[in-house]
Amino acid sequence: FKGFAMKKLNETGWVEKEVPECGPLDAIIKPTCVSPCTSDIHTVWEGAIGDRKDMILGHEAVGEVVEVGKLVQNFKPGDKVIVPAITPDWDDEAAQRGFPSQTMEPLGGWKFSNFKDGVFGERFHVNLADANLAHMPDGLSDEGACMLVDMWSTGMMGSENADIPLGGSVLVIGIGAVGLSAIAGAKLLGAGRLFAAGTRPISVKVAKKYGATDIINYKEGPIDEQVMELTDGAGVDSVVIAGGNLENTWKEAISSAKAGGTVSNVNYLSGADNVLIPRVEWGCGMSNINIKNGLCPGGRVRMERLADLALCGRQDPELLVTHKFEGLDKIEDALYLMKEKPKDLIKPVVML
Ligand code: NDP
Ligand code: ZN
Incomplete structure (x- = not known):
């Protein structure tokens, strides 16, 4: 499948990858709305986490489940889901100490576009699907939900x-x-x-x-x-x-x-x-x-609670969305817009 990647420091481009294997507890997602983050800019153009080779960028997405592992209980193909930017290893000791975003290693809950392929492609992999996906509730738009996964949570x-x-x-x-x-x-x-x-x-x-x-x-x-x-x-x-x-x-x-x-x-x-x-x-x-x-909190409960804030009208996540693109190819434009930060920009989204 096709994805938009950091080819190396200061260089981006399209790459072709195999769909990752879905472990027994995992899920494969087809994104329906994604958004670039200022962190992607720090990663590619400031080398803030070091060099990365051909790594698909992006960690803000909502999408549709296309495959689940055989031990996944709460999600099935076709479900619309909110995908937290941070997908911790909930069985790690740092999670038990109360710091799930820091599991396995410092910032280890941040997997997408840090040390694993991110969400700017036709498919992406989510570890521990039952703990790291949330069902998309009625009454929330894709672009509104996409603002919860990193922006609101952080x-x-x-x-x-x-x-x-x-x-x-x-x-x-x-x-x-x-x-x-x-x-x-x-x-x-x-x-x-x-x-x-x-x-x-x-x-x-x-x-x-x-x-x-x-x-x-x-x-x-x-x-x-x-x-x-x-x-x-x-x-x-x-x-x-x-x-x-x-x-x-x-x-x-x-x-x-x-x-x-x-x-x-x-x-x-x-x-x-x-x-x-x-x-x-x-x-x-x-x-x-x-x-x-701290690093953005991830996981299912966090997403459900943030979604409730929006659904109950406490605050409106869509106020953050200023630019809307259509189609996978536009991910590149959205990322470069995020880099340029024009005066009328808060966040762009790409509908897929
Ligand atoms: P933006 O670049 O959109 O916003 C930055 C803001 O800082 C703007 O309002 C800008 O002002 C202001 N600013 C710029 N220079 C100064 C200055 N000298 N003094 C005071 N304010 C200044 O960034 P985002 O909101 O997208 O992201 C903010 C940060 O959060 C980024 O570093 C991002 O990587 C990080 N982040 C961290 C996460 C975490 O888990 N901890 C998760 C996600 C993001 P102006 O209005 O003039 O443009
Ligand atoms: Zn981010």
Whole structure:
């Protein structure tokens, strides 16, 4: 079958592959809607996880089951499914310790377009189908569901990790699809004042719809200085980092947090070897400002819960979709659009 791949660092192209073998607990899926992720851009053009050869890209998909292993109980060919970007090995010890995204090795729950072929092809393989697929509910569109598998799951985790007190103040740095999902999550988790740092006008619009109360333009001065001015020097209880860079963002995040606050990172860091934590702003290491981080949560229950948030009208995942393509061949255009990040883009989807 045909798939769109990372041929090597800085090079993409179409490849032909054999349909993978379906193990007894596994499934083979035919995607019906896929979306490129900024992480695919870090992977191909920044070498953030090292070189990869002829690996099919993509980890955001919904689709239809074409084959299941003989021990799979809850899914059968023809079922419409939501496929989480992260498909953990649920029997691994890291899952038992509560960190399923880190099974087998650090980031080991992230298989598609990391160390196994991803979803940008006519077929793809899912391990542990009963644990790593969710039935597509009535009332959710393919493109809406496609926004849950990584964007909502990651961004909302960023806010869950940020220990937001009821009515607490929150700063979300970066308002691409991940930061916007963090805003949506922060609102649901009880944020009071909710600052959003970013500039793309389409993102600013959605940030307000998802619950941002104040927009900060990071191009007009350091984010922490703007936060301090807007809060009369108080700072915020929780910060989510969902964009930015290694030169400024960590300093801005730590300096915006109150003593005892939490900085939660979901940004995929690339471009330098070290993260610089500002010593004085971090209270010489004694400020009680906690730093947390995590990889997108995967698995079936997570998808079902996120789908319920959408179905119950708590937030609308389709607000993230700005561009819609038709046909497998358009995956290439969608990925390059994600690389260019035009002003009117949040997320493109490709309908197959
Ligand atoms: P986008 O590139 O769409 O959004 C990035 C945001 O950061 C934009 O709002 C941009 O602003 C803003 N930004 C850029 N420069 C700065 C700066 N100097 N200071 C503050 N903000 C800045 O990314 P996505 O939302 O798609 O993804 C965000 C990150 O999350 C990526 O690194 C991605 O790889 C990662 N990710 C992590 C996952 C995980 O499991 N932890 C899973 C999925 C993604 P502007 O509005 O001006 O463009
Ligand atoms: Zn991703």
